[in-house]
Amino acid sequence: MVEEKKEEVSAETETKLEAQKNDGQKVETEKAREAADTKVGEVEEVKEEQEEKPQASTLIGDLNFLTEVRKDLPTIKPGDIVRISYRVIEGGKERTQIFEGTVIAIKNSGIAKTITVRKTSFGIAVERIFPLNSKLVQKIDITKHSKIRRAKLYFLRNLKGKAARLKELR
Amino acid sequence: MIQGIIGKKVGMTQIFTDEGGVIPVTVIKAGPCLVVQKKIKEHNEYIKVQLGFVEGEKVKKVNKAIAGHFGKAEVPPTNVLKEFFIDENNINVGDSIKVDIFEEKEKVNITGITKGKGFQGVVKRWNFRGGKATHGSMFHRRAGSTGMCAFPGKVIKGKKMPGRMGGKRKAVKGLNVVKVDTEKNLLLVKGAIPGFNGNYVYIFKDSFSFKRR
Numbered sequence: 547m548v549e550e551k552k553e554e555v556s557a558e559t560e561t562k563l564e565a566q567k568n569d570g571q572k573v574e575t576e577k578a579r580e581a582a583d584t585k586v587g588e589v590e591e592v593k594e595e596q597e598e599k600p601q602a603s604t605l606i607g608d609l610n611f612l613t614e615v616r617k618d619l620p621t622i623k624p625g626d627i628v629r630i631s632y633r634v635i636e637g638g639k640e641r642t643q644i645f646e647g648t649v650i651a652i653k654n655s656g657i658a659k660t661i662t663v664r665k666t667s668f669g670i671a672v673e674r675i676f677p678l679n680s681k682l683v684q685k686i687d688i689t690k691h692s693k694i695r696r697a698k699l700y701f702l703r704n705l706k707g708k709a710a711r712l713k714e715l716r
Numbered sequence: 717m718i719q720g721i722i723g724k725k726v727g728m729t730q731i732f733t734d735e736g737g738v739i740p741v742t743v744i745k746a747g748p749c750l751v752v753q754k755k756i757k758e759h760n761e762y763i764k765v766q767l768g769f770v771e772g773e774k775v776k777k778v779n780k781a782i783a784g785h786f787g788k789a790e791v792p793p794t795n796v797l798k799e800f801f802i803d804e805n806n807i808n809v810g811d812s813i814k815v816d817i818f819e820e821k822e823k824v825n826i827t828g829i830t831k832g833k834g835f836q837g838v839v840k841r842w843n844f845r846g847g848k849a850t851h852g853s854m855f856h857r858r859a860g861s862t863g864m865c866a867f868p869g870k871v872i873k874g875k876k877m878p879g880r881m882g883g884k885r886k887a888v889k890g891l892n893v894v895k896v897d898t899e900k901n902l903l904l905v906k907g908a909i910p911g912f913n914g915n916y917v918y919i920f921k922d923s924f925s926f927k928r929r
Contacts, residue, residue: 635735657730682736 615656616679622661624649624699625692625712630663630676631685642684645674648692648712650699664702666710671703691715719800720920721747721813722769723903725828727913731894731904739906741894744826746815746903746919750791754809755799762926763802767813768794769916796916801926816898823922825889828910832883842876886910890922 622628629646647665650673654660657679664673676683692712702710723746731739749767756763768791775793778786786793789809807813818824838844838859847855859878863871888909895904909917 633736677732677738679730680732680736680738681734 615659619678619683619686620688622649622652622678622686622688623691624652624697625694625715626688627690627692628661628663629687629689630683632676633682633684645676646689647672647674648699648702650702652697717804717921717924718765718802718807718813718817719924719926720824720918721800721815721817722749722767722796722798723747723917723919724769724771725909725911725913725915725917726902728908739894740908741904741906742909744903744905744909744917744919745901746818747813747901748815749813750789750794751807751809751811751813752786752789752791752794752797754807756805763805764799765802765807766797766799769796769798770794798918801924803924803926814898815896815901815903818893818896818903818919818921820893820896822893823890824893824905825887825920825922826891826905826909826917827885827887827920828915828917830882830884830886830910831912833881835879836881837878838876841878841881844876 626649627647628649629644631642631644634641634643645663645665647663649661650664651662652659653662659678660675661678662673662675664671666672678686691714693715694712699712702712723744726743726745728740728742731741733739748770750770751765752768753766754763755766768786770792771794775795778793782793791810833840837857839846839857844857844859846857847853849856859876862875862877888907891905891907891909893903894906895902897904903919911917
């Protein structure tokens with residue numbers, strides 16, 4: 547809750563013009579991103595079809611119905627800043643919690659895919675691993691993309707403060 | 717009730733529960749199996765049925781002896797045959813045994829041939845602890861002493877030593893059935909089972925108790 551307030555404050559301090567500019571650019575990048583996503587998805591599908599043809603009669607084909615991967619989530623890349631809403635069950639009661647941070651690693655593929663999200667709150671860094679196909683993950687929003695040069699951003703663990711920032715991809 | 721069924725290991729995957737848990741499961745294509753032969757042994761007081769594991773593809777190379785065996789039962793030839801006990805005389809030749817003999821949350825014992833590991837030392841094969849890596853121990857992954865002195869003057873039989881590991885029949889007991897798919901003849905059990913993907917395995921009901929008649 548405290549973090550959200552901080553964000554609001556910072557947002558207010560920014561001038562409105564800047565905010566508008568940022569919004570516009572965000573929308574553009576999002577559109578471009580979506581287009582890229584769809585392209586990637588198409589390519590993957592074609593590949594799958596090609597592979598499936600010779601394997602049609604093999605046993606592996608039978609596993610596909612079990613490994614139904616969620617399609618409602620956006621394609622996440624390392625360096626993205628994401629807002630994850632996930633269900634928390636405490637004492638028989640359910641509520642939604644939000645975890646916001648940088649994706650520093652994507653592991654596995656298909657049904658076992660997980661992302662490692664790192665955030666710093668009150669000077670203490672917290673990392674959490676989310677299985678993307680878990681039923682506890684409700685929604686994932688990507689707020690920013692970062693310019694990165696490697697797939698695993700573990701070097702962020704050794705950096706603090708200003709040095710731990712990533713350059714935003716526009 | 718029949719004691720078990722023949723299956724084929726498909727592979728491993730994950731299942732997510734509503735509470736957020738993850739269950740590692742092995743998928744087995746279990747059955748359908750056809751009863752090829754029935755053996756009633758009055759002397760030994762048991763009834764066994766011989767099952768043939770029906771796979772999608774037709775078995776092409778069949779010699780006359782095998783063809784005759786299957787022809788007598790009027791069922792198509794299969795690659796695998798295995799006998800299972802039955803506790804009541806209610807299964808006949810030609811009947812089809814399917815995966816629906818199992819229920820969810822039931823315990824099963826699964827037998828298969830493990831993956832061959834080749835010639836392995838005692839640390840991997842028998843879980844010996846080995847020696848220190850450093851400090852000049854000069855004793856790293858060795859077996860150590862294999863016996864006593866002039867008496868008994870030999871190495872006792874069964875001494876754990878390096879050798880061929882894996883590729884043997886092994887049973888895993890008490891696996892929980894997570895899901896039974898009767899349409900696709902699939903059985904999902906929690907945990908790992910012996911062998912490569914595509915290996916034949918025998919699935920036994922844990923609750924089956926053989927009573928002498």
